[in-house]
Amino acid sequence: MKILELGPHILIQGHKHGMKNQTGFAYMFRDIVDKLADQHEVYVITQSILTDKMHVGKWVLLKRNIFTIFSNFRWDYFATALKFGNKFGMNFNQRLKVIFYFLSAGQVEAVIKTHRPDIIHIHSADIYTVPYFMAAAKYNVPVICTLHGLVSFNKMISDKMHRQ
Numbered sequence: 001m002k003i004l005e006l007g008p009h010i011l012i013q014g015h016k017h018g019m020k021n022q023t024g025f026a027y028m029f030r031d032i033v034d035k036l037a038d039q040h041e042v043y044v045i046t047q048s049i050l051t052d053k054m055h056v057g058k059w060v061l062l063k064r065n066i067f068t069i070f071s072n073f074r075w076d077y078f079a080t081a082l083k084f085g086n087k088f089g090m091n092f093n094q095r096l097k098v099i100f101y102f103l104s105a106g107q108v109e110a111v112i113k114t115h116r117p118d119i120i121h122i123h124s125a126d127i128y129t130v131p132y133f134m135a136a137a138k139y140n141v142p143v144i145c146t147l148h149g150l151v152s153f154n155k156m157i158s159d160k161m162h163r164q
Contacts, residue, residue: 001040002115004141005033005059006108006132007123009048012056025148029123032146033059036121043115045108047101047128062111064104072106077131084127098127105131112139124148 010033011026036042037058044061053063081102085095112120112135120136122129122145129145136143 001119002117003036003040003042004108004111004115004117004120005029005036005042005044005123006120006129007046008126008128009046010044010061012049012061025124028148032121032123043111043117045104045111047104064107068107068110069100069103072110073103074106074109077102077105077134080131080134084130101128102131105135108132108135109138112136112141117141119144121146 007029009026009029011030033042033044034057042059044056044059045064049061050065051061051063052065054061078099081095081099084090084098084102090098108131111117118141120132120141120143122132122136122143125145125147133143133145
């Protein structure tokens with residue numbers, strides 16, 4: 001089975017960007033990917049790691065850099081990022097981050113077309129993973145989502161829960 005793993009960051013010892021976030025989340029994401037790779041073909045993309053393609057143990061961290069992000073630009077994700085910024089009253093810096101997160105979805109689409117995963121495993125549910133869900137839905141790839149923390153403390157999510 002081919003699995004595409006998507007999340008904000010993962011621990012990779014000795015990698016400049018893979019060592020920035022040494023959190024429980026990063027360790028757990030890594031443990032899950034390592035275990036899945038024992039029996040499956042696993043590919044990983046994160047929002048925070050810019051790198052060349054590299055093999056990490058039995059899985060593959062896919063190439064991600066400014067060129068791969070912008071060469072896969074999709075207007076629909078850009079427009080959605082702008083809507084998020086307006087809907088949630090974000091300041092300029094927050095809006096820039098959201099635009100960058102959503103621009104990454106074009107690269108995820110390209111990976112889906114190239115590697116044809118049987119399932120996409122998304123780690124966390126937050127604004128930085130929304131474009132991952134959108135790309136998976138566009139190509140009708142089944143998704144599993146692992147929540148590693150208490151997302152109800154996220155202001156965007158808690159505000160939405162209180163409105164219902």
